[in-house]
Amino acid sequence: MTATDLKSYRPPVIELSEEGDELLEVAMGPHHPSTHGVFRMDVALDGERVVRLKPVFGYLHRNHEKIAETTSYLASMPYTDRLDYFCSLTNNWAYAIAVEKLAGMEVPERAQYIRVITAELTRIQNHASAIGFLLQEMGASGTPLMYAFREREKILDLFEALTGSRMMCNYMRFGGCRVELPKGWLEQVSKIVDGLPEFIDETEALLTGNEILMARTQGVGILKPDLAVNAGVTGPMLRATGVNYDIRKVDHYGIYDRFKFRVPLGDHGDIYDRYMIRILEMRESIEILKQAIKDIPAGPIMDPKSKIRGFRPKAGEAYGRIEAPKGELGFYLISDGSPNPYRYRVRPPSLINLTVLEDMCLGRNVADVVLIFGSVDIVLGEVDR
Amino acid sequence: MLGEGILQGLAETAKNFAGSFVSKERLTTVQYPEERIAPIENTRDFPILIYDGNDPMAGLRCVACQICEKECPPKCIYIVKSTDKKPDFVGKMQIYPTRFDIDISVCMSCQICVEVCPFEAIKMDTEFELSTTDRFGGLLYDREQLSKSNEHYHKIHPTEAAEVDARLAEEKAKAETKAKAAAEAAAAKAAAAAAAPPTPAAAPVAKVAPAKEPGA
Amino acid sequence: MSLSSQFDQIFVLLQHWIEGFFPQSLQPAVGAVVAVVAIVATFPAIFAVTTVLERKGLGRIQNRLGPNRVGPLGILQPVADGIKSLTKEDIVPRSADAVVHFLAPVVLVVAIFLGYAVLPVGRNMVLMNMDAGLLFFFAIGASTELSIFMAGWSSRNKYSLLGALRAVAQMISYEVPLLLSSVVAVMITGSLSTVKIVEAQSGFTGIFPHWYVFTPWGFAGFVLFVIAALAETNRSPFDLPEGESELVAGYFTEYSGFKFALFFLGEYLGMFSIAGFAITLFLGGWGAPFSFLGFVPSWAWFFFKLLAAIVFFIWLRGTLPRLRQDQLMNFAWKFMLPMTLLNILVAGAWRFLGEGWSRWVICSLVLLCAYVLLGRILMRHQRLGPRSYRYAE
Numbered sequence: 005m006t007a008t009d010l011k012s013y014r015p016p017v018i019e020l021s022e023e024g025d026e027l028l029e030v031a032m033g034p035h036h037p038s039t040h041g042v043f044r045m046d047v048a049l050d051g052e053r054v055v056r057l058k059p060v061f062g063y064l065h066r067n068h069e070k071i072a073e074t075t076s077y078l079a080s081m082p083y084t085d086r087l088d089y090f091c092s093l094t095n096n097w098a099y100a101i102a103v104e105k106l107a108g109m110e111v112p113e114r115a116q117y118i119r120v121i122t123a124e125l126t127r128i129q130n131h132a133s134a135i136g137f138l139l140q141e142m143g144a145s146g147t148p149l150m151y152a153f154r155e156r157e158k159i160l161d162l163f164e165a166l167t168g169s170r171m172m173c174n175y176m177r178f179g180g181c182r183v184e185l186p187k188g189w190l191e192q193v194s195k196i197v198d199g200l201p202e203f204i205d206e207t208e209a210l211l212t213g214n215e216i217l218m219a220r221t222q223g224v225g226i227l228k229p230d231l232a233v234n235a236g237v238t239g240p241m242l243r244a245t246g247v248n249y250d251i252r253k254v255d256h257y258g259i260y261d262r263f264k265f266r267v268p269l270g271d272h273g274d275i276y277d278r279y280m281i282r283i284l285e286m287r288e289s290i291e292i293l294k295q296a297i298k299d300i301p302a303g304p305i306m307d308p309k310s311k312i313r314g315f316r317p318k319a320g321e322a323y324g325r326i327e328a329p330k331g332e333l334g335f336y337l338i339s340d341g342s343p344n345p346y347r348y349r350v351r352p353p354s355l356i357n358l359t360v361l362e363d364m365c366l367g368r369n370v371a372d373v374v375l376i377f378g379s380v381d382i383v384l385g386e387v388d389r
Numbered sequence: 390m391l392g393e394g395i396l397q398g399l400a401e402t403a404k405n406f407a408g409s410f411v412s413k414e415r416l417t418t419v420q421y422p423e424e425r426i427a428p429i430e431n432t433r434d435f436p437i438l439i440y441d442g443n444d445p446m447a448g449l450r451c452v453a454c455q456i457c458e459k460e461c462p463p464k465c466i467y468i469v470k471s472t473d474k475k476p477d478f479v480g481k482m483q484i485y486p487t488r489f490d491i492d493i494s495v496c497m498s499c500q501i502c503v504e505v506c507p508f509e510a511i512k513m514d515t516e517f518e519l520s521t522t523d524r525f526g527g528l529l530y531d532r533e534q535l536s537k538s539n540e541h542y543h544k545i546h547p548t549e550a551a552e553v554d555a556r557l558a559e560e561k562a563k564a565e566t567k568a569k570a571a572a573e574a575a576a577a578k579a580a581a582a583a584a585a586p587p588t589p590a591a592a593p594v595a596k597v598a599p600a601k602e603p604g605a
Numbered sequence: 606m607s608l609s610s611q612f613d614q615i616f617v618l619l620q621h622w623i624e625g626f627f628p629q630s631l632q633p634a635v636g637a638v639v640a641v642v643a644i645v646a647t648f649p650a651i652f653a654v655t656t657v658l659e660r661k662g663l664g665r666i667q668n669r670l671g672p673n674r675v676g677p678l679g680i681l682q683p684v685a686d687g688i689k690s691l692t693k694e695d696i697v698p699r700s701a702d703a704v705v706h707f708l709a710p711v712v713l714v715v716a717i718f719l720g721y722a723v724l725p726v727g728r729n730m731v732l733m734n735m736d737a738g739l740l741f742f743f744a745i746g747a748s749t750e751l752s753i754f755m756a757g758w759s760s761r762n763k764y765s766l767l768g769a770l771r772a773v774a775q776m777i778s779y780e781v782p783l784l785l786s787s788v789v790a791v792m793i794t795g796s797l798s799t800v801k802i803v804e805a806q807s808g809f810t811g812i813f814p815h816w817y818v819f820t821p822w823g824f825a826g827f828v829l830f831v832i833a834a835l836a837e838t839n840r841s842p843f844d845l846p847e848g849e850s851e852l853v854a855g856y857f858t859e860y861s862g863f864k865f866a867l868f869f870l871g872e873y874l875g876m877f878s879i880a881g882f883a884i885t886l887f888l889g890g891w892g893a894p895f896s897f898l899g900f901v902p903s904w905a906w907f908f909f910k911l912l913a914a915i916v917f918f919i920w921l922r923g924t925l926p927r928l929r930q931d932q933l934m935n936f937a938w939k940f941m942l943p944m945t946l947l948n949i950l951v952a953g954a955w956r957f958l959g960e961g962w963s964r965w966v967i968c969s970l971v972l973l974c975a976y977v978l979l980g981r982i983l984m985r986h987q988r989l990g991p992r993s994y995r996y997a998e
Contacts, residue, residue: 049767052930078504079462080462150667151405154415161429165429206401206405209400210397211926215393216842218990220926222987222989223989248997267997268994269994271992271994280992281994312504374851391977391980395925405667408668418668418670
């Protein structure tokens with residue numbers, strides 16, 4: 005699809021089964037078991053087939069960007085935890101990168117390694133629970149979700165030992181990390197990382213070959229690569245369509261070019277591909293973690309130039325982005341030299357990945373809508389901000 | 390063959406079912422009120438004010454500088470400065486908070502107040518069983534409820550507290566030497582000015598025993 | 606009468622003993638009432654046990670403990686649930702058709718209880734030994750659809766309506782394979798009477814029983830019957846009518862309090878009765894699994910088997926995701942129906958091939974080939990299968 009094609013692009017119009025047939029308008033959400041929080045889909049159904057779907061969000065709008073413009077740079081850090089509350093550490097990192105670019109700070113080696121370790125742990129627990137939720141929506145009675153949460157608990161315990169909080173970590177700072185690793189933390193991490201492949205194998209044994217899962221997911225919710233690129237979809241959703249785009253490889257932010265890892269790509273762009281890409285990405289994350297734990301150097305964890313009180317970056321603008329588990333998470337900041345950012349903007353992967361929801365759902369069943377929605381892997385805290 | 394994956398899945402759940410009876414790994418549930426997991430040292434919940442000595446109000450390290458109030462992201466701290474002064478742990482005369490309220494229902498446990506505090510006065514507690522039937526007053530903690538002893542701090546965050554104590558002791562020693570130097574200089578100056586008998590040191594040397602809390 | 610056979614007949618003797626207090630003319634009526642009371646008391650009790658068993662079983666499958674707070678090990682949980690549902694406010698939507706809304710759960714439970722009339726739960730323990738018992742059961746079973754549709758339609762809720770329509774479509778579709786898969790047992794037995802079907806399976810070869818499930822056509826019939834039964838009772842993986850993640854709670858979205866509990870009860874009673882019929886048709890009913898275990902009372906065997914069936918249903922629920930409506934229909938008409946029809950042919954062949962090992966080989970091969978082929982065609986037709994993935998460095 006070229007740019008001119010895109011201008012004339014309209015979502016497919018679904019033919020009704022009989023002329024003059026009445027449509028059943030169902031408001032799925034905001035109180036619905038599988039809308040991941042407060043999200044509404046105004047669905048027009050012809051029988052059970054979706055003819056029109058209008059996503060309605062904003063129920064969880066918390067004014068994040070405006071609040072950030074009225075407080076100091078540091079005070080926005082804990083708010084970033086609450087964007088995508090599954091992956092607070094990657095949110096922290098993206099914001100820290102943006103501010104570091106703005107203020108021209110260097111991050112010490114050890115802090116970089118700590119950031120990679122925490123980010124990859126975050127990715128694993130996010131993907132595990134995303135798969136669990138997807139299967140929960142498929143009606144698997146919570147079994148895969150509970151297995152995912154069993155592993156996630158272990159990772160969250162690590163986060164608590166390091167940062168003091170299980171989910172709202174608020175750990176990274178401009179120019180490094182807040183506290184040094186506790187004693188024995190890395191050994192604990194490597195112990196848990198060694199146990200993770202077993203968990204992934206278990207999930208795969210339970211699900212990957214399951215005929216019902218295949219029937220439900222293969223060929224459902226297909227996203228075409230050109231539409232995905234044009235809509236700005238990123239993350240596992242984009243890679244499931246076969247587009248090789250991983251910001252860890254593209255941007256070389258942090259120290260990702262030091263690690264050997266591969267980027268799994270799907271060919272169909274359907275739910276099954278998104279599920280499998282997440283499984284394969286978890287396996288790659290385990291490889292990265294093993295390398296990072298082996299190589300982590302000793303040294304300081306904070307840039308000596310950084311200061312906590314009275315932080316005023318010079319006037320300018322910066323865009324920092326990372327490959328968050330859900331896609332490209334970016335923070336755009338404009339500084340006018342005051343302690344508060346002049347403009348603060350979040351580019352949330354969840355919201356932008358959600359824009360293609362209608363295109364994927366049209367003509368499908370209600371049951372498929374729920375699955376497709378689940379496979380996008382969103383967190384409403386990030387969609388509504 | 391159709392059904393193979395389903396049988397594999399059934400085998401997997403059967404394995405987990407049996408495993409939950411024998412393996413601790415597979416049954417991780419902690420029966421909360423009866424059982425508790427070992428406290429994790431870095432855990433943070435809500436802020437507390439640290440005091441030295443025995444009298445919570447007199448020994449408060451807080452000097453009501455209001456940095457935490459300004460930096461607090463959800464703005465849950467409310468401080469009223471005192472009009473009079475009392476000596477702090479190095480003996481310097483400082484103002485103190487006559488009111489220090491934290492609305493726990495607003496606080497988001499981010500620890501920013503701890504980081505920005507230059508006086509090591511505010512720290513994070515690990516107490517999490519804070520439920521109350523009073524939504525408004527019950528969750529608004531005042532100075533008395535917030536103040537916890539340094540021993541308590543040592544108990545919940547031993548490593549961090551030891552570091553803080555070392556840093557404070559260093560500061561105190563520095564202040565003492567400075568005070569001594571100032572006193573000596575003053576004495577020398579006085580001696581040089583007139584051969585009068587030397588006056589006692591102007592600045593108090595150590596922490597003065599707190600008399601009584603004014604305005605408490 | 607020996608002690609073990611007395612123990613076997615303990616409930617029958619009890620019934621006769623109670624009847625003895627009444628005049629001769631009233632005795633049949635009293636006997637029937639006693640039997641009805643027994644059924645109405647026993648199966649809801651099993652339902653109570655099953656709810657806690659299911660929650661604990663699912664919990665263990667999911668590496669949790671399950672309910673363990675009410676009473677020792679949580680076994681009093683159903684009591685607490687019962688009190689809760691009884692004391693809850695009964696909400697009827699303003700625009701709902703109140704009468705139909707009220708009648709729906711009652712109709713469901715009554716219809717399902719009627720099915721127990723022809724279920725032999727032990728030797729001489731059947732409420733009505735009807736000649737057309739099986740037919741009666743299927744006829745009664747079909748009327749549960751009515752109550753589900755009543756619930757969905759009268760609630761005036763879009764989710765309820767979708768759930769009810771799904772339920773009706775699903776139950777009507779799966780009634781065909783359910784019926785056809787049980788035909789094989791009728792063909793071989795030569796009777797529609799449930800008691801006769803059980804008696805036909807009561808012999809032993811060596812120590813092994815003559816259950817129909819140990820024959821090729823019986824095994825295929827049993828598997829097909831169980832799949833259709835799962836769909837008929839709306840159990841996972843065919844729980845679309847109440848698909849929690851899609852339709853909130855399906856046809857009983859607008860039910861609360863005791864009416865909700867009645868739906869729950871009806872669903873589980875339906876599950877027990879259909880499992881009971883699977884046992885009757887293919888697993889030898891109240892017969893012992895080995896000849897040397899004949900001393901255990903017949904009713905105990907029936908309830909053991911019922912328990913095993915319930916455990917299997919719970920196990921399936923803990924493992925499998927849900928199908929989609931069109932796939933469910935596809936499966937019913939394109940897989941279940943051909944297989945059941947073929948199975949009828951195979952059962953006929955078995956009858957006329959005569960004794961010997963040749964009929965075992967032929968029947969098994971025919972069924973196996975058909976299964977593999979049909980499965981392949983279904984999967985290939987929808988382009989389903991495992992995939993391989995490429996990596997970018």
